[in-house]
Each structure stands twice: as C-alpha cells, then as structure tokens.
Amino acid sequence: MKRTTVGYLSKFLCISIFLLLYACKKPGENEGTIRYDIKFDEEERKERSIIDMLPNTMNYYFKNGSSVSEISFMGMFRTAYISNQQEETNSVLFYFMPKGYYSSTKFGEKTIGFDPMPGIILTKTEETKYILGFKAYKVHVSFEDPTKESFDIWYTYDFNIPNPNWHTPYKDIEGVLLDYRIQMKGISMHMTINSFSDIEVDTSRFVIPRTYNRVTPDEMDEIFDRHLLMF
Secondary structure, three states: OHHHHHHHHHHHHHHHHHHHHHHHOOOOOOEEEEEEEEEEOHHHHHHOHHHHHOOOEEEEEEEOOEEEEEEEEOOOEEEEEEEEOOOOEEEEEEEEOOEEEEEEEEOOOOOOOOOOOOOEEEEEEEEEEEEOOEEEEEEEEEEOOOOOOOEEEEEEOOOOOOOOOOOOOOOOOOOEEEEEEEEEOOEEEEEEEEEEEOOOOOHHHHOOOOOOEEOOHHHHHHHHHHHHOOO
C-alpha cells in the first residue's frame, strides 16, 4: 500500500512539474506569426504612385529559429527576407509579376536588406511597457546629422529568434521589433504590431520557390531599384 501511494505521488509530482513548466512558457516562444500594420508617409505618397500599389501589412513568420518577413499583394508583388537556421543562409526574395528573383548568402556574408540609416545612434532606455501582452523595451533613435528627425522604437525578448534584425539598420538590437520605422528604396514605413498567432507555421514558408531565378546581392539591389523606382 505504501509503495502504491509513493507511485501515485511521484506521478502527481511529475504531472504538476510538466504543467508548471508549460504554464510558464512564453507565448509564441518558438513558433508563430506576427502581423504588422504599415503606415506610409503621406507626403511621399503624393510623389511616388507606387506606394498606392503596396500592401499595408507585413507578416513575420518564425519557427525553430528560422524566420521570414514578407510583404505581398494578391500574388502580384512580393518581397521577403528569409533567415534559415538549418541551412545557415540569409535570402532576399523579390517577385513582381510575372518574374521572381532571389539572392542567398551564408551567415556573415554580405547581403542586402532594408535601406541603411547612415549615422544612426541607438540609445537604450529603462522605459518599458506592454504591447499586445508582450513586454516591450524602448530605444531612442537619433542620428549624427542633427537635421534628421529622431524617434523611438520598441522591441521584445518574448520570442526565441536568433538575430531577428539582420536585414534592418537595427542589427544591434537582439529582440524582435514591435514598433519601428524603416525604409525600402526610399519609401518610408512605420511598422506596428497588429496581432500575433501561435498557430503552427508551415515549413514551406522558409523555402525558396523553384521558379525564382538566383542572382547576386548586387544584381538583386538593381532589381529592387528598377521596379520600385520606376513609378
């Protein structure tokens, strides 16, 4: 009888520890989809008609350390940045109907991403707040050129994604960005998290379509210029 009681007690403790660890797990720690709203600059919109053709949302998928940020519209336009932990590659994809291109480099090799911000200064602060339930930390962004406008961005450590900002000017920030500003070929975008889903992410998200043509990073840069600067 005593041995049976000990057995039940051991099982109870094991189950309790499992449930406790599960309950303490951060939401979306290893897998999920973050959706961002994109706000464009209205003055730029007046001068660049292509902005009216661009989508106003971006999806960021991640799973087991790999991630992809993607802006796409109705199968006509797509730009994506894929970090594949298994293959240790960073890839930039661009599709403008009917042609698709990609450029892949090994971790640490030269690649392209969103526009650089020359003279950027990132100043971490002690200010925090919660955004959609995620603890966010504020960084003040300023520039060596005092004529450039300064602003604040917010990021979180609540997702387990290695080097999440490799394709942005915010490479030195280890957390995932929740509210930030970026440029793509001179097109200003203000990204703010809109929602998060921890539904399983299909691994095909991290695979480059076979129909895409491989090009060098410099050639990819020229392709971006040719399409995004023609309107």
